[in-house]
Amino acid sequence: MSFPLVSIAIYNSVVFGIFSNTQRLISEHRYGNPNHPPALVDLALASMAAGTVSVGIGGPVDLVKIRLQMQTQTFLEANLNLKHRASGFAIQTAYRGPIHCVCTILRQEGLPGLYRGSLAMILRDLPGYCLYFIPYALLCRWITPDGHLSPSPFSVWMAGGIAGAISWGTATPMDVVKCRLQADGVFLNKYRGVIDCISQSYRNEGLKVFFRGLTVNMVRGFPMCAAMFLGYELSLKALREQAETNP
Known part of the structure; x- marks a missing residue:
């Protein structure tokens, strides 16, 4: 978990920064005012921009995390899908830690390996974001009472969750x-690409x-994203207040 913990702040700051700045640029270009309320298509374009850029940082982070989590399987379990551990095979580890994992991938597969x-x-994050x-954005507008310029912390928390x-x-x-x-690829390459992975997974x-872990993802997503959006909005509010106090 050390690698994700170190990189999560950078990752989220980039994602939210790309989304916010893209949205402001679109509003300025379309309406002549960067603070103009965005339309649905504006939000979609800004979201896709954030999703595309996020892969540049999130891809290697997820790769290292998953490789380290999966490496304690035996060679046969990892590559031949045996249901039971064969006797006589000790646990094999390919990486000593995140730095060694990155160096090994770069040495064996080059930069594309990361x-x-x-x-x-990308296919996950473009629609996902x-x-x-x-x-x-829609829930914040719906929850926020009429006459209020910004949503309350509870509204932000609920909408984000x-x-x-x-x-x-x-x-x-x-x-x-x-x-x-x-x-895949710790010991052997099982899949040739996205289509092959989908085909083999469905056939076997x-x-x-494809819905394995759905409940866990949704349960995890609520508190994690609620806290993330709340921290984002409160940080923006604090920065705006500081800028107004010390112009």
Whole structure:
């Protein structure tokens, strides 16, 4: 968990920064005012921009995390899908830690190796961030009472939590594919790409495999995203107040 913990602040700041600045640029270009309330298509474009850029940072972070989590499987379990551990096979570990994992991937696969599963991540994040930021913005407008310029902290928390549950719930099928592609390659390469991974997963385990972890993702998404949006909005409010006090 050390690598995700170190990088999570940078990752989220980039995602929210890209979304906010893209939205402001679109509003300034379309309406002549960067603070003009965005239309639905404006939110969608800003969300897709954030999703695209997020892969550049999030791809390697997810890859290292998944590789370290999956490496304690035996060689046979990881690559031949045996249901029971064969006797006589000790636990094999490929990486000593996140830095060693990154160095090993770069040495064996080059820079493209750090972005294994990036296409699946793009296919997850483009619609995923649309179903993240758009529901949040719409719910904030709906929950905020008339006459109030900004939503209350509770409104932000509730809207962010619901948006997170929706986003992670709908992103689960492609998240399964992304994780399988990123876990692949520790010992052998099982999948040739996104389509092959989908085909093999469906053929071996059926349609239900793409919804594995759906409940966990939705339950996790609510508090995580609620806290994230609340921290984001409160930080913006504090910065605006500081700028007005010390112009």
